[in-house]
Amino acid sequence: MAAMKTVRAIGHRVVDAVWRMGSATRFFALVLLYSASSFRRFRLVIKELFSSGVMSLIIILVAGLFVGMVLGLQGYETLKRYGSESALGSLVALSLVRELGPVLAALLFASRAGSAMTAEIGLMKATEQISAMEMMAVNPIARIVAPRFWAGVISMPLLAAMFSAVGVFGGYLVGVVQIGVDEGSFWAQMQAAVDFREDILNGVLKSFVFGTVVTVIALFEGYDAQPTAEGVSGATTRTVVNSSLAILMLDFVLTAIMFRGN
Amino acid sequence: MERTTLDLWVGMFVVGGIAALVMLAMKVGNLGTYNVSESYQVYGYFQNIGGLKAKASIKSAGVLVGRVTEISLDTNRYQAKVVMSLDKRYQFPKDTFANILTSGLLGEQYIGLMPGGDEEMLKPGSQIKQTQSAVVLEEMIGKFLYNKAAEPDKAN
Numbered sequence: 050m051a052a053m054k055t056v057r058a059i060g061h062r063v064v065d066a067v068w069r070m071g072s073a074t075r076f077f078a079l080v081l082l083y084s085a086s087s088f089r090r091f092r093l094v095i096k097e098l099f100s101s102g103v104m105s106l107i108i109i110l111v112a113g114l115f116v117g118m119v120l121g122l123q124g125y126e127t128l129k130r131y132g133s134e135s136a137l138g139s140l141v142a143l144s145l146v147r148e149l150g151p152v153l154a155a156l157l158f159a160s161r162a163g164s165a166m167t168a169e170i171g172l173m174k175a176t177e178q179i180s181a182m183e184m185m186a187v188n189p190i191a192r193i194v195a196p197r198f199w200a201g202v203i204s205m206p207l208l209a210a211m212f213s214a215v216g217v218f219g220g221y222l223v224g225v226v227q228i229g230v231d232e233g234s235f236w237a238q239m240q241a242a243v244d245f246r247e248d249i250l251n252g253v254l255k256s257f258v259f260g261t262v263v264t265v266i267a268l269f270e271g272y273d274a275q276p277t278a279e280g281v282s283g284a285t286t287r288t289v290v291n292s293s294l295a296i297l298m299l300d301f302v303l304t305a306i307m308f309r310g311n
Numbered sequence: 312m313e314r315t316t317l318d319l320w321v322g323m324f325v326v327g328g329i330a331a332l333v334m335l336a337m338k339v340g341n342l343g344t345y346n347v348s349e350s351y352q353v354y355g356y357f358q359n360i361g362g363l364k365a366k367a368s369i370k371s372a373g374v375l376v377g378r379v380t381e382i383s384l385d386t387n388r389y390q391a392k393v394v395m396s397l398d399k400r401y402q403f404p405k406d407t408f409a410n411i412l413t414s415g416l417l418g419e420q421y422i423g424l425m426p427g428g429d430e431e432m433l434k435p436g437s438q439i440k441q442t443q444s445a446v447v448l449e450e451m452i453g454k455f456l457y458n459k460a461a462e463p464d465k466a467n
Contacts, residue, residue, distance in 0.1 A: 096317065098321045102321070103323075
């Protein structure tokens with residue numbers, strides 16, 4: 050009977066996951082439907098841009114700098130074996146612009162801003178602020194959720210771009226200033242290898258998709274949380290776990306579409 | 312509408328993000344160096360293009376003068392047709408020679424243009440008649456082995 054129980058439990062979890070997927074999609078559609086008012090009252094979005102975008106700046110910039118420095122160091126160690134240290138610039142820039150910038154910025158954003166969004170909305174729900182709004186005929190999705198969604202969607206590409214730019218600077222610091230790779234070839238090889246449309250715009254597109262997914266997951270988990278202290282903490286954990294998994298899986302799919310074979 | 316320090320921070324954040332994007336485009340990417348506006352297209356047939364890819368660079372005397380835009384197989388003559396777009400600033404004589412070269416031993420392949428002596432210049436849409444295929448390493452080794460075998464044994 051134990052086997053039966055396990056099978057039943059697995060089936061239950063799968064059905065539950067599909068169920069949540071469906072309600073998350075419906076939630077996303079509702080957010081889009083009610084987001085007109087957040088553009089009419091753009092002040093709400095600006096306020097959320099501050100708390101999700103500006104407040105994430107420090108972690109993004111510091112992480113970007115150190116990731117770039119590590120890339121410079123590791124890339125140099127590997128390229129040295131093939132006598133092509135001058136390709137360090139293109140290695141650092143390509144890996145940052147295509148992959149590490151969008152992905153790491155999104156992961157950091159999910160844990161820095163996404164978890165805060167979930168906790169905030171979950172607590173609003175637990176303290177019945179959302180029901181109070183409904184009582185006053187204020188649509189909570191239009192008033193609370195949509196501005197946060199647009200703030201996340203707007204700030205994610207900007208954060209990713211800053212991550213990549215600071216990372217390139219970090220690679221420059223280690224590669225050129227500290228190790229002494231030729232500065233001219235560092236930048237020239239980088240510019241020869243990085244294409245604006247192919248690499249940079251695709252990176253921006255990626256971070257835009259990640260921003261959408263992370264904020265939708267965070268807002269949905271908050272809105273869907275059990276209105277108890279335990280429920281909110283569980284929802285916050287789920288936000289970080291689910292959005293990190295979603296970022297990494299989507300990254301593979303997007304990379305396969307964008308850069309296949311050329 | 313009242314201005315607050317919050318607006319200032321958000322403004323700085325947005326400006327910083329856009330500045331980072333512009334810096335990536337200009338300093339890291341090729342938008343600052345490569346001008347797409349003024350170019351003309353010529354084409355050429357190659358027996359074998361080896362590892363040449365679209366967007367490969369076209370150089371003359373080592374200077375970047377254009378990019379490969381399109382590669383296809385012409386089934387009338389079973390040769391590779393390579394469309395090249397060249398910078399308007401650089402005009403080449405009609406009998407220019409196009410070679411597929413390799414940068415370094417294992418590097419990327421590119422097209423090198425060797426200008427001829429003709430007085431007439433290549434017009435947009437015209438064909439480069441003289442071409443030389445890529446050097447395929449396997450063929451070269453094959454030829455070398457064949458020649459070695461054909462040689463009479465020196466020991467005797």
